[in-house]
Amino acid sequence: MADPSTALPVAVRPAGTRSHLQDAVREAGGRLVDPDEARMVVWTDVSDTEGLRQLLVDAPQVEVVQLLWAGVESFAAEGLFDDGRTWACGKGVYADPVAEHAIAMLLALMRDLPARARATSWGPQWGTSLIGGRLTVLGGGGITESLLGQLAGFDVDVTVVRRSAAPMEGAARVVSPDATLEAIGDADAVVLALALTDETRGVIDAEVLAAMRDDAWLVNVARGPHVVTDDLVTALRDGVIAGAALDVTDPEPLPDGHPLWTLENCLITPHTANTEAMAVPLIAARVRANVQRMTAGEPLIGLIDAELGY
Amino acid sequence: MADPSTALPVAVRPAGTRSHLQDAVREAGGRLVDPDEARMVVWTDVSDTEGLRQLLVDAPQVEVVQLLWAGVESFAAEGLFDDGRTWACGKGVYADPVAEHAIAMLLALMRDLPARARATSWGPQWGTSLIGGRLTVLGGGGITESLLGQLAGFDVDVTVVRRSAAPMEGAARVVSPDATLEAIGDADAVVLALALTDETRGVIDAEVLAAMRDDAWLVNVARGPHVVTDDLVTALRDGVIAGAALDVTDPEPLPDGHPLWTLENCLITPHTANTEAMAVPLIAARVRANVQRMTAGEPLIGLIDAELGY
Numbered sequence: 001m002a003d004p005s006t007a008l009p010v011a012v013r014p015a016g017t018r019s020h021l022q023d024a025v026r027e028a029g030g031r032l033v034d035p036d037e038a039r040m041v042v043w044t045d046v047s048d049t050e051g052l053r054q055l056l057v058d059a060p061q062v063e064v065v066q067l068l069w070a071g072v073e074s075f076a077a078e079g080l081f082d083d084g085r086t087w088a089c090g091k092g093v094y095a096d097p098v099a100e101h102a103i104a105m106l107l108a109l110m111r112d113l114p115a116r117a118r119a120t121s122w123g124p125q126w127g128t129s130l131i132g133g134r135l136t137v138l139g140g141g142g143i144t145e146s147l148l149g150q151l152a153g154f155d156v157d158v159t160v161v162r163r164s165a166a167p168m169e170g171a172a173r174v175v176s177p178d179a180t181l182e183a184i185g186d187a188d189a190v191v192l193a194l195a196l197t198d199e200t201r202g203v204i205d206a207e208v209l210a211a212m213r214d215d216a217w218l219v220n221v222a223r224g225p226h227v228v229t230d231d232l233v234t235a236l237r238d239g240v241i242a243g244a245a246l247d248v249t250d251p252e253p254l255p256d257g258h259p260l261w262t263l264e265n266c267l268i269t270p271h272t273a274n275t276e277a278m279a280v281p282l283i284a285a286r287v288r289a290n291v292q293r294m295t296a297g298e299p300l301i302g303l304i305d306a307e308l309g310y
Numbered sequence: 311m312a313d314p315s316t317a318l319p320v321a322v323r324p325a326g327t328r329s330h331l332q333d334a335v336r337e338a339g340g341r342l343v344d345p346d347e348a349r350m351v352v353w354t355d356v357s358d359t360e361g362l363r364q365l366l367v368d369a370p371q372v373e374v375v376q377l378l379w380a381g382v383e384s385f386a387a388e389g390l391f392d393d394g395r396t397w398a399c400g401k402g403v404y405a406d407p408v409a410e411h412a413i414a415m416l417l418a419l420m421r422d423l424p425a426r427a428r429a430t431s432w433g434p435q436w437g438t439s440l441i442g443g444r445l446t447v448l449g450g451g452g453i454t455e456s457l458l459g460q461l462a463g464f465d466v467d468v469t470v471v472r473r474s475a476a477p478m479e480g481a482a483r484v485v486s487p488d489a490t491l492e493a494i495g496d497a498d499a500v501v502l503a504l505a506l507t508d509e510t511r512g513v514i515d516a517e518v519l520a521a522m523r524d525d526a527w528l529v530n531v532a533r534g535p536h537v538v539t540d541d542l543v544t545a546l547r548d549g550v551i552a553g554a555a556l557d558v559t560d561p562e563p564l565p566d567g568h569p570l571w572t573l574e575n576c577l578i579t580p581h582t583a584n585t586e587a588m589a590v591p592l593i594a595a596r597v598r599a600n601v602q603r604m605t606a607g608e609p610l611i612g613l614i615d616a617e618l619g620y
Contacts, residue, residue, distance in 0.1 A: 097441060100464070104414070104417035105421075107414035108417075113424070117418075117427040120566070122563035127588070152463045153460035153463060256430070267426065270435065272435055
């Protein structure tokens with residue numbers, strides 16, 4: 001049992017929705033309280049930014065807000081991060097399953113699995129291998145770190161495009177965003193693993209698609225608006241690139257009847273790189289860690305940079 | 311140019327079919343000759359066992375026969391390996407792409423990609439991850455070695471079932487075939503990476519399928535007859551296991567109208583774990599290596615054990 005006099009007071013809200021998170025707070029020695037007594041709030045509803053704003057107005061003593069997601073642009077758009085509190089998110093928590101999904105989708109494309117899944121007859125010999133190939137990853141955060149680790153056994157030459165020029169373990173080279181066109185020009189595949197910001201919105205447009213090889217693949221496990229959807233539809237129709245695998249789309253959910261649904265060289269998963277079944281144990285572990293760290297006065301994991309918005 | 315007086319005389323037959331292999335012989339310092347002058351024969355037609363038998367009768371001086379495939383059971387069945395010659399095959403050459411195919415198919419099943427490929431509408435959140443999971447591999451040869459290397463970044467607990475009890479790098483444990491039922495009982499997935507012999511034919515039957523978890527996956531990148539097809543059809547229909555991915559089938563090619571084609575939890579690829587595009591550079595490298603080794607009097611790679619038949 002946590003000592004009530006020293007146990008960190010934590011509110012998990014909206015109430016009653018996430019018992020595994022309440023368990024995590026208790027397991028870490030925290031004490032579940034109402035928001036007006038809390039030093040930390042764990043906020044569990046990604047769609048209710050207004051509810052969180054109101055909670056924080058009513059509970060000015062809250063020092064730390066823990067969000068559960070890696071993508072927190074809806075909260076950034078509301079300007080919530082500028083309140084002088086410490087904000088933490090699920091950054092890095094979901095990196096491993098998301099990177100795995102990127103590999104699953106890329107290998108599926110290279111080995112023609114979408115067509116095989118639709119087939120009812122023995123088909124032609126066709127398929128390519130990632131082994132010994134060249135991959136370019138846009139973004140150099142947690143997903144890319146996980147991706148590089150998972151690809152270690154595949155003898156892949158990886159170029160990472162990111163703002164920081166610092167090398168990354170497992171990447172053959174790291175280049176800056178102004179070198180994007182060169183970095184994708186000879187790649188077998190391009191993987192999007194970026195945060196969504198004003199600078200990365202629409203980063204994959206007709207010009208970038210045209211710079212890719214016509215036998216190259218595009219994989220998006222980041223956010224739908226990184227890709228200019230109409231440009232991608234045209235590129236897939238015209239054979240500008242070989243194909244695409246999208247776990248995120250713009251608009252999302254992708255509406256019935258959208259042209260992407262009928263393009264045979266487009267594989268779509270409904271934002272399932274990281275499903276509830278995969279996420280629950282991972283985010284519970286993050287909440288446990290941050291309750292323990294705050295209790296011990298240590299820096300939290302997954303801190304949001306208010307200026308960057310993620 | 312190879313010195314004609316010392317260059318190894320090699321015949322590539324049936325003639326004219328594989329110029330990249332003739333290139334490989336020349337690049338390794340060999341000399342292309344007719345079979346009646348050859349010390350080594352590179353045989354290129356997997357379906358013409360009788361042609362090879364006749365060639366060897368007519369060319370008794372041939373010392374080494376180089377086959378191009380990892381699976382050489384059709385030659386074993388004809389008793390060709392008992393002639394006192396040295397026989398080599400493509401064992402190990404194709405291991406990397408075949409292991410990659412096993413991972414591609416397993417991740418595709420776990421992340422529901424066959425259903426997503428058929429969908430024309432945003433679907434439900436569903437999918438599981440291999441990360442932190444348990445995998446059992448039947449067979450402990452080259453494909454398994456490659457598989458263990460490729461899985462190194464996925465934090466998978468791997469049990470290998472094989473005759474030799476020697477540990478394998480990357481495997482949590484190696485057990486003998488008489489422990490198969492225990493080894494598969496708690497696995498998230500079972501991968502078949504065996505040679506086809508009298509002992510391994512039909513190794514996956516109703517009893518073994520029943521011993522698997524009902525949410526477990528089966529992946530076969532070895533040979534079709536390892537699986538009793540009718541037993542698998544029943545298991546997939548009745549939910550005895552979650553699903554299967556087959557790169558090889560029995561019969562093969564799988565005929566149109568076969569029940570496996572219509573089972574939604576069965577993904578079939580038409581023996582494309584290792585396609586011509588992937589294989590050509592790999593087998594050419596093996597032929598080069600063995601011509602060089604025989605020239606230097608060194609042991610060849612990929613030797614066939616006449617008694618084991620592979």
